[in-house]
Amino acid sequence: MAGTTVTDDGLVEAAFTRAVAGQGEDPEPMLPYIRKTMGESKITVFRALFPGDECRAQQVNSAFEKACTELIAEGRCAPLPGAAEAIAMLRDRGLKTVFTTGFSRTTQRAVLDALGWDDLVDLALCPADAGRGRPYPDLVFTALTRLGLDDVRSVAAAGDTSADMLTARRAGARIAAGVLTGAHDEAALRRAGATHVLASVAELPALVADH
The missing domain is CATH 1.10.150 (DNA polymerase; domain 1)
Incomplete structure (x- = not known):
């Protein structure tokens, strides 16, 4: 997140x-x-x-x-430009959307409450929900299970860290999209297995539409 x-x-x-x-x-x-x-x-x-x-x-x-x-x-939490709109576009196309995080449930809840994002996605998961957090693939598998889906090859994951990319690739996701709005740069994301690198998550709907 x-x-x-x-x-x-x-x-x-x-x-x-x-x-x-x-x-x-x-x-x-x-x-x-x-x-x-x-x-x-x-x-x-x-x-x-x-x-x-x-x-x-x-x-x-x-x-x-x-x-x-x-x-x-104290106000140290704001949505990235275009993030909510990108998620809404994906849901409008009938896709399931999930927030995953390395934060605890308590911190994740604080973020969602601060932004008013309770209903923005279909599911929000933290490491405790999956047993293990990133860079293990468990969060992706847990999302599939919770949503009743059966093919990890249908997953498009986006994240700003090497751990995000490792999680997506280890799970077998079709798309592991690194975004340049956070912790790690393009070189680090590609070393960790990013299939694509985007300027921001706002570009994700177009990428998914092409795949």
């Missing part, structure tokens, strides 16, 4: 910095890893940053969720 359909104006980094500093840690040495793993399940990222210390990882995760909610309430 963040960086793909929602503006990525440093929300994740700001929330992480606030959360880690509040736990008495120096966030600066950890920020390169945070940037590298954008899009992945946040608790998984924190477990990697605090190996062998599940209690610490959970504490930081809770603090991160709280910081995200605070920042969203």
Whole structure:
């Protein structure tokens, strides 16, 4: 969501910095890893940053969720231009649409509430819904199951991170479209297996229509 359909104006980094500093840690040495793993399940990222210390990882995760909610309430959340319209176009064509995220359900809910997007898509999934988050393929498979669909080759996935692309390709999606409105650049998206690179998700309906 963040960086793909929602503006990525440093929300994740700001929330992480606030959360880690509040736990008495120096966030600066950890920020390169945070940037590298954008899009992945946040608790998984924190477990990697605090190996062998599940209690610490959970504490930081809770603090991160709280910081995200605070920042969203402060206005650090807005739709990317054309995102809602693109989703509406896809639904008008009879396609099912799904939000997936590396955020927790609590943070995802805060984003949807802030934007008034409860009814924008058919389904919204977070890592807890699938068992594993990105870069595993589970979110795609869970979306298919929940929506009663049976062919992953009919899936078009869009995202702004390498983890998004890895998830889509590992699941077998027909389209893994990287968008240049978020965390990773074209080279990183293509290295992770992007089949297409778009300026923004607003271009997704035209791409899907061609395939």
